[in-house]
Amino acid sequence: MRLVLIFFGSVIIHHFSFSQINAPEIKNLYTFSLVNGINRNNTRIDFGEKSPENSFAITKGLNFHYTRILQPKFSLSAGLGFGFLPININVNSFDTYVGTDVFRGNYFSRFNYKAFARLEVLASYHQKLTDKLELKYNFGGGIIHYGSSSNGFSMGANYTDSTQAISELYDVDIKFSNSVKPFLSLGLELDKKLKNLDLLSFKLTYDYSFSKAYDGTYSVYDNTSRGQYFNNGNYLNFHVGYTITGSKRLNDLKTVENNLSVSRKVAKKINKKQSRYIDPKSIFLNFSGGLGIGGTKVSSDPNGILENGGYASFLPRISVEKGIKNNFYGEIGLHSQLFWDVSKFSYNKYGSSGSGAFYAVQASFGGVYRWILRNNYNVINIHSGISLGFQPEKNGSNGLVSWGSGSENGTFNGDTINFNYSQESTIKSNLLASVYLGFSKDFRIVNNFYFTLNYRQQFGLFKVYESIYDYEGTNIPATVGAKTKITGSSKDFQLGFKIKIR
Numbered sequence: 001m002r003l004v005l006i007f008f009g010s011v012i013i014h015h016f017s018f019s020q021i022n023a024p025e026i027k028n029l030y031t032f033s034l035v036n037g038i039n040r041n042n043t044r045i046d047f048g049e050k051s052p053e054n055s056f057a058i059t060k061g062l063n064f065h066y067t068r069i070l071q072p073k074f075s076l077s078a079g080l081g082f083g084f085l086p087i088n089i090n091v092n093s094f095d096t097y098v099g100t101d102v103f104r105g106n107y108f109s110r111f112n113y114k115a116f117a118r119l120e121v122l123a124s125y126h127q128k129l130t131d132k133l134e135l136k137y138n139f140g141g142g143i144i145h146y147g148s149s150s151n152g153f154s155m156g157a158n159y160t161d162s163t164q165a166i167s168e169l170y171d172v173d174i175k176f177s178n179s180v181k182p183f184l185s186l187g188l189e190l191d192k193k194l195k196n197l198d199l200l201s202f203k204l205t206y207d208y209s210f211s212k213a214y215d216g217t218y219s220v221y222d223n224t225s226r227g228q229y230f231n232n233g234n235y236l237n238f239h240v241g242y243t244i245t246g247s248k249r250l251n252d253l254k255t256v257e258n259n260l261s262v263s264r265k266v267a268k269k270i271n272k273k274q275s276r277y278i279d280p281k282s283i284f285l286n287f288s289g290g291l292g293i294g295g296t297k298v299s300s301d302p303n304g305i306l307e308n309g310g311y312a313s314f315l316p317r318i319s320v321e322k323g324i325k326n327n328f329y330g331e332i333g334l335h336s337q338l339f340w341d342v343s344k345f346s347y348n349k350y351g352s353s354g355s356g357a358f359y360a361v362q363a364s365f366g367g368v369y370r371w372i373l374r375n376n377y378n379v380i381n382i383h384s385g386i387s388l389g390f391q392p393e394k395n396g397s398n399g400l401v402s403w404g405s406g407s408e409n410g411t412f413n414g415d416t417i418n419f420n421y422s423q424e425s426t427i428k429s430n431l432l433a434s435v436y437l438g439f440s441k442d443f444r445i446v447n448n449f450y451f452t453l454n455y456r457q458q459f460g461l462f463k464v465y466e467s468i469y470d471y472e473g474t475n476i477p478a479t480v481g482a483k484t485k486i487t488g489s490s491k492d493f494q495l496g497f498k499i500k501i502r
Contacts, residue, residue, distance in 0.1 A: 026246055027069050030445075031077075031201065032497050033241030034287055034316075035061035039085060041231045043218065048225025052170060052218055057086035059235060060314055062289055062495075065122075067243075072126070079120045084113040084314050085146065085213060085231075089153055091170045091220055112151070112356070113314055114176065114214075118144040120185060131193070138187035138205070144233070146213060148178030172229050174216030181233055183209045191243065196448055199243035209233030240287075242497060244446045276376035276444065278500070281323040286333075288454055288496025289316045294339035295489040296354075296467075301482040305471060309342030309352050315492055321368055329368040331385060336361045339391075339486050341402075341425060341467055347417060347476075348408060355402065357425070357465045357486055360432055362389030381440045387458060389432035389488065401427050401465075408473075419473035426466055432488040433461045448500035456494075460487025 037059035043051040061083025069075045120142025127135045154171040187205035194200055213233035219226040292315030298306045319333030342354040366385015372378050395401050405422040438456030445451055465486040472478035 029067040029069070029075075029077075029199075029243050029245055031063075031065040031067065031199075031241045031243040032451075033063045033065070033201070033203070033239040034289070035059070035063055035081070035083065035237050035239050037061065037083075037235040037237040039231070039233075039235050041088065041229065044228040044230075045225065046227040048220075048227075050220050050225035051227055052172065052220065052229065053090045053092065055088045055090045057088040059086065059237075060084050060289065060316060061237075063239065063241075065241075067124075075124045075126065077122045077124065079118075079122065079142070081118040081120070083116055083118070085116055087112045087114060087151065087153070087174065089170065089172055112153070114146055114149075114151075116144055116146045118142055120183075122185065122187070124189075134191045134193075134199075136187075136189040136191065136203075138185070138189060138203075141182065141184045143180040143182050144209070144213075145180050146176045148176055150175045168219075168222050170218060170220045171223075172216060172218045174214045174229060176214045179211075181209050181211045181213065183207045183233070189239075198245050198446070198449065201239070201241040201243060203237075203239040203241065205235075205237045205239065207233075207235040207237065242449055242499065244449055246446060276378070278370070278372070278376070278378065279323065279502075280325060280327065281502075282500050283323070283502040284321040284329075284450075284498050285501050286317070286319045286321065286452065286496060286498045288318075288452065288494040289314065290454070290492065290494030290496075291315060292335075292337040293491045293493075294337060294486065295491075296340065296342040296344075296484050296486055297489070299463075299466075299483045299485045301469075301479070303477055303479050303482075305345055305347070305476060305479070306469065306482055306484060307344045307346050309344035309354070310491070311340035311342055311354050313338035313340065315494065317494060317496070319364070327370040327372055329370065331364070331366045331368050331383060333364040334361070335364070337490065339465070339488070339490075341465065341484075341486065343406075343421075343423065343467075343469075343484075345408060345419065347419070351408075353406070357401075358391040358393040358427070360389045360391040360488070362387045362432060362434075362488075364388075364436065366436070378442055381442065383436070383438040383440060383456065385436055387432070387434045387436055387488075389434075391430055391432065391464065393427050394430075395427050399426065401425050417474035417476060419471065419476065421469055421471035424468050426468075428463045428466055428485075432464055434458045434488045435461070438492075442498055450498040450500070452496050452498045454492070454494040454496065456490075456492040458488065458490045458492065460489040462487060464488055 039059050040056050042054055045051050061081055063081035065077045065079040067075050067077035122138045122140035125137045152173045185207050187203055189201055189203040191199045191201045213231040216229040218229040291312040293310045293312045295310045297308050315337045317335035321329045321331050323329050338359045339357050340354040341357040342352055344352040364385055364387040369382045371380050402425045408419040436456050436458045440452055440454040442450040442452045463485045467484045469482040470480045
């Protein structure tokens with residue numbers, strides 16, 4: 001024990017945190033990070049022998065932390081985060097049964113996202129490794145809130161052979177209680193000092209929850225087995241973050257003050273114009289995330305009962321911009337998105353239903369124009385180009401990717417109706433192509449680090465997914481063969497961070 005105390009005492013005396021070495025007056029740090037986590041649902045059998053699998057899912061999140069350096073080796077931080085918890089249901093099928101491992105068996109077709117928010121407080125111990133590397137040991141806790149909602153998930157098949165006659169593969173019902181969930185967090189973080197004296201961080205954390213994220217029940221194979229379906233709310237997370245130290249800005253102000261013999265106020269004004277300047281051949285690296293609202297469009301419906309619809313899904317994007325000339329930049333990017341097949345009927349003005357149609361990965365190629373004023377202020381950026389993508393879903397042996405039926409009650413032209421429909425869906429292409437037009441606004445936070453807001457409208461060029469409806473109802477003519485399609489069109493709203501790397 002005495003040796004341990006001597007060791008830590010020597011570390012505290014001889015090694016200090018990066019920000020304290022570069023500028024001892026720097027006490028406040030600001031960190032933005034993208035988070036990928038691993039989470040798992042759990043089951044407990046109450047009756048029968050079967051249950052859904054205890055499946056892993058990848059969570060996505062965005063965190064912000066404010067850190068106050070108390071001593072050269074110790075700091076406290078408060079964090080705010082937002083993320084999405086996937087609800088991943090996977091049920092094995094019989095050998096002769098068309099189930100989830102054949103029909104809708106792809107990972108990205110099985111889950112739905114639940115948004116959450118989190119607050120945490122962390123204490124950190126800093127250990128300098130080299131002049132450019134520092135290790136942090138983080139310990140703390142916080143609360144997480146998922147909101148209040150109840151969700152039901154089911155899948156039917158209507159398949160019969162000599163040994164099995166199954167009409168429902170599974171039925172899962174879960175509930176998020178409207179209460180905060182306390183958790184404990186342990187983490188290990190590696191910080192690398194950049195040329196601008198800010199920090200690039202890589203962090204591994206484990207969050208242990210003291211209460212479940214959600215509770216629920218399941219039944220499988222026509223209720224021949226049933227039990228509990230729940231999530232303990234524990235996460236193993238990997239963070240990539242950028243920490244703004246303010247060290248370079250402080251050093252630049254001191255240089256202007258000394259060289260021009262001006263006050264701090266004048267130095268700030270001069271430094272602001274200089275810092276706004278963007279070299280026409282700069283290179284930007286952009287990490288962003290947000291919502292992509294994929295569109296389902298009506299392609300034919302003689303009675304006008306079907307309407308266009310769209311559901312939002314989480315859309316992460318990474319892109320690179322490289323200056324060419326006169327504020328024109330080339331742009332390449334990569335993003336992924338879940339597209340929904342949405343059923344929306346005109347008599348039900350506010351209602352719709354939908355299921356995940358396919359998950360696509362898309363690469364974009366285009367250009368950016370930066371509108372910059374004489375004082376170097378960047379007003380807005382205009383983006384345009386093309387996107388090419390791939391989605392892995394395939395039709396089953398019956399030529400369909402999904403099918404189903406339903407009934408609705410509502411009003412049409414003031415009359416009460418009973419409405420019934422059936423739906424068959426097919427994959428028309430595994431490739432996507434679209435053109436896009438977008439706008440973005442960059443807000444410089446410090447040095448070469450920017451916060452950015454993005455909007456993009458993507459226009460699909462050809463049919464990727466098609467649904468055919470037969471329907472009839474009170475005061476509605478019986479209709480066969482009405483169609484909707486998904487082409488890859490989408491409205492994207494994102495926020496993120498942009499780093500000028502040259």
